[in-house]
Amino acid sequence: MMEDAVGYRLRRAQLAVFQHFNESFSAKGLRPTDFAVLLLLTRNQGAKQSEVAEALGIQRANFVAIVDGLENKGFVVRRKSEVDRRVQALHITDAGLAYLDELMPIWREHEERLLAQLGGEQVRDQLIGLLKRLYD
Numbered sequence: 089m090m091e092d093a094v095g096y097r098l099r100r101a102q103l104a105v106f107q108h109f110n111e112s113f114s115a116k117g118l119r120p121t122d123f124a125v126l127l128l129l130t131r132n133q134g135a136k137q138s139e140v141a142e143a144l145g146i147q148r149a150n151f152v153a154i155v156d157g158l159e160n161k162g163f164v165v166r167r168k169s170e171v172d173r174r175v176q177a178l179h180i181t182d183a184g185l186a187y188l189d190e191l192m193p194i195w196r197e198h199e200e201r202l203l204a205q206l207g208g209e210q211v212r213d214q215l216i217g218l219l220k221r222l223y224d
Contacts, residue, residue, distance in 0.1 A: 105202060112198045116191060121146065121154055123195065126163060126188050129180040136169065137176045163187055 090096050109120050124144050129135065135143075141151035155178065158164040163184030169175040180188075203212055 108201065109198055112194050113191070116194070118191065122158060123191060125154060125158060125178075126180060126184055126191075129164065129178055130185070130188065133179055134167075134169075134177045137166070137178055140178055158184070161187075 106120060113119075113123070121144070125140060128140055128143060132140070132143075137151065137155060138148060141148050144151075146154065155164060155166065159166065161183075163181055165179050165181055166176045167179060169177045203209055206215065
């Protein structure tokens with residue numbers, strides 16, 4: 089019965105994907121959330137902390153600790169927003185960009201492995217479309 093439950097299967101798939109991600113990136117000491125923040129900031133330099141947290145589905149209280157960790161490593165800096173001085177804007181540093189450049193081949197290999205398990209590149213768009221329907 090449980091094996092036929094969509095939610096159960098999604099959760100099991102998520103655990104398998106995260107386990108593989110953690111194994112792939114363990115030598116780099118990286119968590120999936122850290123990677124997501126850095127990747128998002130490459131296209132959204134100066135985004136508000138609250139915007140990044142919301143885009144990634146992370147509660148603000150938890151997000152502060154994530155940013156603290158990335159800031160301590162020198163990968164991200166917080167700056168007062170030029171538009172609203174009460175708001176913290178996030179910027180990826182040159183060190184963060186260099187670190188991300190090291191990570192991208194590992195990430196691509198991780199993605200390719202997942203897609204190969206599902207039948208190859210042709211299923212990518214279909215899978216992403218189906219998953220987006222669940223949370224959009």
